Amino acid sequence: MTAPRIPPLDPEHLAPKVRDLLAALPDAALRTANITTTLARHPELLAASYPFSRMLLYAGTLPDRDRELVILRTAHLAGSAYINAQHVRIGRLAGLTPADIDRTTAGPGADGWSAHEATLLTAADELHHHACVSEATWQRLAQHYGEQQLIEVSILAGHYRMWAAALNSFGVAPDPAPPTAGREATDAAG
Known part of the structure; x- marks a missing residue:
């Protein structure tokens, strides 16, 4: 896409x-992020999400x-430059x-992951491809996880898959890199 289908609001x-x-919103970076200014066209959805x-x-x-x-693997699988x-x-x-970060694109079979990390990436893959985590x-x-964390893994992958589909469809471009590396400058992740 060469231009956003739904451009951010000025x-x-x-x-x-x-x-x-x-x-x-708690920080300036989020107030001006492309995801926020695009969703500003639907204020109720922005407020709820x-x-x-x-x-x-x-x-x-x-x-x-x-x-x-989980988020980075989901972003890669969904082809979301913004979330990535x-x-x-x-x-x-x-x-x-x-x-x-580079290895998340190679997936769970890449060298260097712990068994737990490979399992997390496998769960992200299964949720992306099958909408269900396999029994194994x-x-x-x-x-490694209790019930709340098991729930959260599935919701997290689904949530970022949903945003990837929307942002890709809208044509939302990645924001410029923030001038600082602080957490406030990165809150615009969505």
């Missing part, structure tokens, strides 16, 4: 309701590293090395 053209909604996305990203029960492995760009930055903050993969995940 901040000067935001309706007062949308300006108020964006002003309530933000708390759920934020919960998964910052208040979930999965370790940060595990969460980012955002979560490369967030993944680094979560402790992923550049080699880890589920049992391996259950050796």
Whole structure:
């Protein structure tokens, strides 16, 4: 796609309701991110989706590293340049090395993953391709996770698959790299 099908709104053209909604978001990077300014065209959806996305990203029960492995693998499988760009930055903050990030594209069979990490990537693959985690993969995940974390792995992969489909369809371009590497500058991940 050479141009967005649904372009981000110019901040000067935001309706007062949308300006108020964006002003309530916790950081400037998120207020101006392409995902946010595109969703600003549907204020109710933006308002409803933000708390759920934020919960998964910052208040979930999965370790940060595990969460980012699932998101990056899902972004790769779904061909989402937007999610990938955002979560490369967030993944680094979560402790992923550049080699880890590169290896997510190779999948669970790549050398260098722990057995648990390979299982997480396998779960992301199965959810992407079959909309279900196989029994064998589920049992391996259950050796490390409780019920809440098992629920979260499936919801997380599905949530980012949904966003990938939407962002790819809308033609949302990745945001420019933030000038700082701080967590506030990367909150725009969606």
